[in-house]
Amino acid sequence: MKYNSQKVAYIFFATxxxxxxxxxxxxxxxxxxxxxxxxxxxxxxxxxARATHTNLLVVWLLTGFMxxxxxxxxxxxxxxxxxxxxxxxxxxxxxxxxxxxVAGFHLGWxxxxxxxxxxxxxxxxxxxxxxxxxFNVGYTALKGRRFTTTGLVLLAGLVSAALLYLPGMIxxxxxxxxxxxxxxxxxxxxxxxWELIMGSLLSFLLIKLTGVDRxxxxxxxxxxxxxxxxxxILGTGHHYYWIGTPKYWLMVGGVFSALxxxxxxxxxxxxxxxxxxxxxxxxxxxxLFWTVGCGILSFVGAGFLGFAHTLPQVNLYTHGTLVTxxxxxxxxxxxxxxxxxxxxxxxxxxxxxxxLYSGWMPEWAFWTSNIGMLGMTGALAVAGVAQVYLERRxxxxxxxxxxxxxxxxxxxxxxxxxFTVGIVLxxxxxxxxxxxxxxxxxxSTREPEPEPPSTPAMARSV
Amino acid sequence: MLSxxxxxxxxxxxxxxxxxxxxxxxxxxxxxxxxxxxxxxLSDRAKRGKRLWDENNCMGCHTLLGEGGYYAPELTxxxxxxGAAWIDLFLQDPQQMFPGQRKMVKYDFTAEERRDVIAFxxxxxxxxxxxxxxxxxxxxxxxxxxxxxGQIAAAPKPGADPLANAPxxxxxxxxxxxxxxxxxxxxxxxxxxxxxRYTAEALDQWLADPQAVKPGTAMPNLNLSDDxxxxxxxxxxxxxxxxxxx
Numbered sequence: 001m002k003y004n005s006q007k008v009a010y011i012f013f014a015t016x017x018x019x020x021x022x023x024x025x026x027x028x029x030x031x032x033x034x035x036x037x038x039x040x041x042x043x044x045x046x047x048x049a050r051a052t053h054t055n056l057l058v059v060w061l062l063t064g065f066m067x068x069x070x071x072x073x074x075x076x077x078x079x080x081x082x083x084x085x086x087x088x089x090x091x092x093x094x095x096x097x098x099x100x101x102v103a104g105f106h107l108g109w110x111x112x113x114x115x116x117x118x119x120x121x122x123x124x125x126x127x128x129x130x131x132x133x134x135f136n137v138g139y140t141a142l143k144g145r146r147f148t149t150t151g152l153v154l155l156a157g158l159v160s161a162a163l164l165y166l167p168g169m170i171x172x173x174x175x176x177x178x179x180x181x182x183x184x185x186x187x188x189x190x191x192x193x194w195e196l197i198m199g200s201l202l203s204f205l206l207i208k209l210t211g212v213d214r215x216x217x218x219x220x221x222x223x224x225x226x227x228x229x230x231x232x233i234l235g236t237g238h239h240y241y242w243i244g245t246p247k248y249w250l251m252v253g254g255v256f257s258a259l260x261x262x263x264x265x266x267x268x269x270x271x272x273x274x275x276x277x278x279x280x281x282x283x284x285x286x287x288l289f290w291t292v293g294c295g296i297l298s299f300v301g302a303g304f305l306g307f308a309h310t311l312p313q314v315n316l317y318t319h320g321t322l323v324t325x326x327x328x329x330x331x332x333x334x335x336x337x338x339x340x341x342x343x344x345x346x347x348x349x350x351x352x353x354x355x356l357y358s359g360w361m362p363e364w365a366f367w368t369s370n371i372g373m374l375g376m377t378g379a380l381a382v383a384g385v386a387q388v389y390l391e392r393r394x395x396x397x398x399x400x401x402x403x404x405x406x407x408x409x410x411x412x413x414x415x416x417x418x419f420t421v422g423i424v425l426x427x428x429x430x431x432x433x434x435x436x437x438x439x440x441x442x443x444s445t446r447e448p449e450p451e452p453p454s455t456p457a458m459a460r461s462v
Numbered sequence: 463m464l465s466x467x468x469x470x471x472x473x474x475x476x477x478x479x480x481x482x483x484x485x486x487x488x489x490x491x492x493x494x495x496x497x498x499x500x501x502x503x504l505s506d507r508a509k510r511g512k513r514l515w516d517e518n519n520c521m522g523c524h525t526l527l528g529e530g531g532y533y534a535p536e537l538t539x540x541x542x543x544x545g546a547a548w549i550d551l552f553l554q555d556p557q558q559m560f561p562g563q564r565k566m567v568k569y570d571f572t573a574e575e576r577r578d579v580i581a582f583x584x585x586x587x588x589x590x591x592x593x594x595x596x597x598x599x600x601x602x603x604x605x606x607x608x609x610x611x612g613q614i615a616a617a618p619k620p621g622a623d624p625l626a627n628a629p630x631x632x633x634x635x636x637x638x639x640x641x642x643x644x645x646x647x648x649x650x651x652x653x654x655x656x657x658x659r660y661t662a663e664a665l666d667q668w669l670a671d672p673q674a675v676k677p678g679t680a681m682p683n684l685n686l687s688d689d690x691x692x693x694x695x696x697x698x699x700x701x702x703x704x705x706x707x708x
Contacts, residue, residue: 030533033533033564034533036564038564038565041565041567045522045523045565045567046522046523046531046533046534047518047519047520047521047522047523047531047533047567048519048522050522050523050531050533051519051522108517108518108519110517110519111516111517111519112515112516112517112518112519112520112521112522113516113521114521114529114530114531117519117522149466149470173504173509173512174495174496174499174501174504175512175515175526175527175582175586175589176495176498176499176527176589177492177495178512179527179529180488180491180492180495215466218466219464219465219466219469220469222466222469222470222472222473223464223469223472223473225473226469226472226473226476226477229473229476229477229480229481230476230477230480233477233480233481233483233484234480234483234484234487236484237487240491241592241594242527242528242591242592242593242594242595243527243528243529243589243591244495244498244499244527244589244590244591245491245494245495245498246490246491246494246498247592248487249487249491250592252487316593316594316596317596319528319594319595320525320528320529320530320532320536320595321532322532324532325532389600392595392596392598393598393599393600394598394600395597395598395600395648396648397647397648397649398534398535398536399535399560399563399564399649400649402564
């Protein structure tokens, strides 16, 4: 950590992990409901659990992106953050909106629009919140001593994500147009501008962890985000096959979304190539695990598994089945959750001055959570493919087909338990790092900070 | 080798170019959608139905146009599949219609609201969706060993309409789950020959309270009046006689 104001990232990262736990709880509720154990139906019906699960995902990832930005922007701009106080106010308002939204979902206060369930009045608060955030980091970047490509791509991603939230706030009487513009938000976020954010975080971590020349890393960053938009913008068409939009979308969406894996393949090659090329061995090995893991899993989850059902001939049968849920889990985990975890794993020792990255716990957190998520994806894949054949191709009744795939949700719950173990280990490691300290500034060359002086045994090392 | 400024140019040109193409296609799509979705037929009732659809987050469990949760059935063609009368009855008490099955919230819609929702779903069913949802293409004519024959749709037999003379209740509601002569749903067993297996009294008792006859059955108690039950039993028995005499 070079600047004291970077400490503000900590509270965002801590919030991130807390929200992820809440998301996992709702995931279990849905997993059990799919198995037939829906005892909570009267209190938390499936649609409430689902809205909570998916919105928490979006919120914790955004919280992670914000924390990462508060850390990266001052470092890249070479100056303190414009206002630390504003950042805390923004954090508090974000948490407030989040709590109200989640509580609202349980009381039926929502819009029934997949992924954008937050009701309209709260949308305005989200806008205010995001403006506060963008102003804070944007002003810092503009007044900074340097303007790096990494910082620029990150800001471009954040500003476009904010702008693309707006089409989701228009009301249409026609379900077709409603859906058309809803995907402007959802698709152009996750298969567009979020990839700018992900790419810039990846680039930042690779610069820090591999020691490869910034010019080389940032050049390839441009190439990768270029491929992202080349494929991803018109790739939106894969959501426009069956919703009442013209037929040419089958061709446009099919061709361009088939190219989307290239951007993720680029991310994977990028991460692996830079790791191999890097002469410097950064001691924070586990942060590199998460960084390279992100590159590879984003390709597997978002790229490969997305491609598996993106062609119209396949999608005609898989659209609206558990196959989508299968792809969704590994895509969000691989592309976005792991990059946030990578940022946390890298920045935490920098923020707190405690280098707790070696030892079994952080590495086990990495392996168990990733293997758990792969297992969940596998279980959903089997359930999804079975559903497609039984219901969509053989004409079995929906509920009968669901009964037939119930058993796979037991596998899903087992894998989810393993995943949860990994997240718990990550959280314990997070807590062990303690709070960020000002003394950790430019700590990368220093020895680990001692325990608080209340522990006499440790006090001597000061 | 590629320089950084070339890489930046590549990024800017492609992003700008494809954004413009996307905007162009959007303009064309927004122009084409009203015709493809018969927007002229989007009545006020259907618009109110969409509000109800949104306010209750139906998409959190169901899919519509294939979009939503994957916990409850796809509803784009539900009016064609089940019929308005069935949906109206179902919405009054969803769990009663599928006892012991996956649950749906009972929303206590008024009769007007139920009509709104049905109007919305009727409108959606007529949108040109480029062939989604595709009709099952691997339907088995005979059930494979070990599968439940009752769950796979049997091909309708050629000839006269098996539902001719059927009581309204049968044509609008029962048929959503039960088939006669190969026409109807596949959730419940086919009712061909049911009158040969049960007496009129047994059929009447069954219709009046299925759970009392066979606890745990998926057959709903539809609170049918004596008259409607009588009509149904008489028709099923008359069909039985026709079949035997044939």
